[in-house]
Amino acid sequence: MAKELEHISEGESRKVAEASRETEWKQPSFLREMFLGNFRLDLIHPYPQPVEERAEFSAFYNAIKEFLRDEVDSVEIDVTGEYPEHVLDGFRKLGAFGMKIPKKYGGLGFSNIEYQKVMQLLGSLDGNLSALLSAHQSIGVPQPLKLFGSETLKKKYLPRCAAGEISAFALTEPQVGSDPARLQTSAEKTPEGDYILNGEKLWCTNGTLAKLLVVMARDPESKKISAFVVETAWPGVKIEHRCHFMGLRALANAVISFKNVRVPAENLIGDEGKGLKIALTTLNDGRLSIPNGSVGTCKLCLEICRKWSSERVQWGKPVGKHEAIAHKIADMAATTFAMESIVRLATEMSDHGGYDIRLEAAACKEWSTDRTWEIVDDTMQIRGGRGYETETSLAARGEEPIGVERMMRDYRINKIFEGSSEIMHLFMAREAVDKHLQVAGAMIDPEKSVAEKLSELPKMAAFYGTWYPTRWLGWGQWPRYQEFGALATHLRFCERNTRRLSRQIFHGMLVHQGKLQHKQAFLFRVVDIANELFAMAASVARAHGMEEAGHAEAANAAELADLFCRNARRKVVRLFHDLWANDDVRKYKVALRVLDGKHAWLEEGILGLEARATNLKPETVAGGKIEPLPMPKVRPVGTH
Ligand SMILES: Cc1cc2nc3c(=O)[nH]c(=O)nc-3n(C[C@H](O)[C@H](O)[C@H](O)COP(=O)(O)OP(=O)(O)OC[C@H]3O[C@@H](n4cnc5c(N)ncnc54)[C@H](O)[C@@H]3O)c2cc1C
DSSP: OHHHHHTOOHHHHHHHHHHTSOOOOOSOOHHHHHHTTOOOGGGTOSOOOOOOOOHHHHHHHHHHHHHHHHHOOHHHHHHHTSOOHHHHHHHHHHTGGGTTSOGGGTSOOOOHHHHHHHHHHHHTTOHHHHHHHHIIIIISTHHHHHHHOOHHHHHHHHHHHHTTOOEEEEOOBTTBSSOGGGOOOEEEEOTTSOEEEEEEEEEETTTTTOSEEEEEEEOTTTOOEEEEEEETTSTTEEEEEEEOOSSOTTOOEEEEEEEEEEEOGGGEESSTTOHHHHHHHHHHHHTTHHHHHHHHHHHHHHHHHHHHHHHOEETTEEGGGSHHHHHHHHHHHHHHHHHHHHHHHHHHHHHHOSOOOHHHHHHHHHHHHHHHHHHHHHHHHHHTHHHHSOHHHHHHTTSOOOOHHHHHHHHGGGGTSSSOHHHHHHHHHHHHTHHHHHHHHHHHOTTSOHHHHHHTHHHHHHHHHHHHHHHHHOOOSTTTTGGGGGGHHHHHHHHHHHHHHHHHHHHHHHHHGGGGGGOHHHHHHHHHHHHHHHHHHHHHHHHHHHHHTTOTTHHHHHHHHHHHHHHHHHHHHHHHHHHHSSOHHHHHHHHHHHHTTTTGGGGTTSOOHHHHHHHOOHHHHHHOSOOOOOOOOOOOOSOO
């Protein structure tokens, strides 16, 4: 099969992705409406107010917080590159591997909001632990089984997962990163109805610890992809290699091979041929863990910067009072408020039902990881040299072990896995143009004949005849939204610019026609505008909700919402401008020339990649492991 897959074209990859897209929108989505030019404030306002925590959850939350504070040494986990047994056992005893698993299958039966509160807590302390728990239950066996598994599969495996048998999600392969069309692992059906699995999976998080895997594999005949629960103890399953990374050093990440592994028929998840859809839906649903963790990371950054910038005096005053640093701190607070506003909103919506949050979850993932990376970078800058120094080194010379360098190493991967930033943009962009493709797709399809195009005209006239003029005619001026007080102006901006955004998407289609799908710079700006408007609206709705509820911090929230919106408005204006005034074509041409080696001359004067490959000593490669550093006992700064 490898040979057949070598020449998969962009069009074929697109077809596979398109076939696994969830095309129906049974429930409303704030962002989908926005792409159509409808600013549906009613979908996010009133902003959901926190309800009193259930006693059962509070007891768990306090217990895990105490456990993390008293029993977990995140520096040790980072330096040794291993999860200590007592931490894994502690999680098992607490029931942390079954937070999202319904009680009837032995789990704790938490809501998404409850589960994500724990993810936020972990995001402020330890990326390795976040990844362990999240890979197990946000995307590992429990999640697809909950969504698509038969009762037999649920009964068989969910209690084991809840009890702490660690699971993992295995989609990626050496040739399959963002492009599942190239998937090569095969699942051949036997006459008895079982499946024989052959192939290799790459970068499977939890893989070296896992007892259970969700594996996506392809029928060699029909080429259709299915999803299976596979037990790692079965004959033919082998951990080939443990992967090591820049951060998340304890990640139990593996290359796993499958050689004639017999998978019983009942271990098929959902229907045959629906594996990719199951994988992508699992990711859609599990996608809120990273943003919730990111909120935790940003809150810790804020605490670090607030304290350090007040204490550290240079040039006659605390560094936080020099304007350059002060501005970073203000932006950090405002962005953290906005991030929490969208992430909490999407998480509440996912629990509440009645909403389709595919786009909101993707927006949270993309926007939060990009913003958090900037915030972590600013935190390192504000901590200066100490930001770059390891916790062990800081502790050894008597300073507070604040691990910004660990945070930076651990955080970076969030922009890559569970749907990279680029793939999140593409996913959202596809939905942004969806309605237009439904109505006018034939007109821009080069494969359609003139007659076919003409036959579509009445449908187009009926839709655009009313849709387009009304995208100009809404009212986004005073006194609309005046119940929001000083923040109303930002909602009016959102309303006007939502309609403007939808017009620009339509104009983009008219100008670029069939080529629009390749105009990533245009489409990504469209998505960036939508994300900023979403974050603005959610921030205002939340601040207003706090005021209505008589929250003690309502005025402070309004201050942060206002600053965030002011920043976002400038960004939106710039992005709209750049839609039509840019160097996109020129840049693409230059990139092609760079790829073609025309600018290889610029790489002169370095010891390049070739030198590195020949320098690497075989014993270093064989070890493949980062040696632990000598380590004084330190307690990392985190949630305590
Ligand atoms: C630490 C770690 C843990 C992981 N855990 C798991 C796991 O548990 N299970 C699992 O199945 N996988 C896992 N992965 C794999 C991860 O999901 C992939 O790395 C990710 O999907 C990206 O694939 P890739 O690295 O092959 O990049 P590629 O797909 O090769 O992409 C390279 C770059 O090109 C961009 N790109 C790709 N296609 C397009 C396009 N059409 N348009 C624009 N840009 C594009 C990408 O965004 C990226 O920037 C893990 C990876 C790492 C590093």
